[in-house]
Amino acid sequence: MMARQHRLFPELPRGPRKKRMRVVDAGNFPDGRKMIEFKCPHCGYRTGQIYDEHTVTENKRGLPCPVCNPIGRQP
Numbered sequence: 001m002m003a004r005q006h007r008l009f010p011e012l013p014r015g016p017r018k019k020r021m022r023v024v025d026a027g028n029f030p031d032g033r034k035m036i037e038f039k040c041p042h043c044g045y046r047t048g049q050i051y052d053e054h055t056v057t058e059n060k061r062g063l064p065c066p067v068c069n070p071i072g073r074q075p
């Protein structure tokens with residue numbers, strides 16, 4: 001049996017809960033770059049098909065919704 005490696009995942013303090021959007025579509029644009037679309041399950045906002053500039057991890061976690069989490073109004 002192999003010894004398990006220690007994983008150092010610092011627990012992030014949970015601040016005010018951010019509402020995050022979910023991936024609803026993903027693929028490629030005609031130019032070959034990655035495409036992704038997010039939708040907010042809270043307010044229904046959709047990003048439309050945008051260039052995927054995020055990591056897989058970030059996409060799985062979801063992007064914060066710009067409608068539910070207005071920029072500039074963070075505590």
Ligand SMILES: [Zn+2]
Binds near residue numbers: 019068
């Ligand atoms: Zn929203």
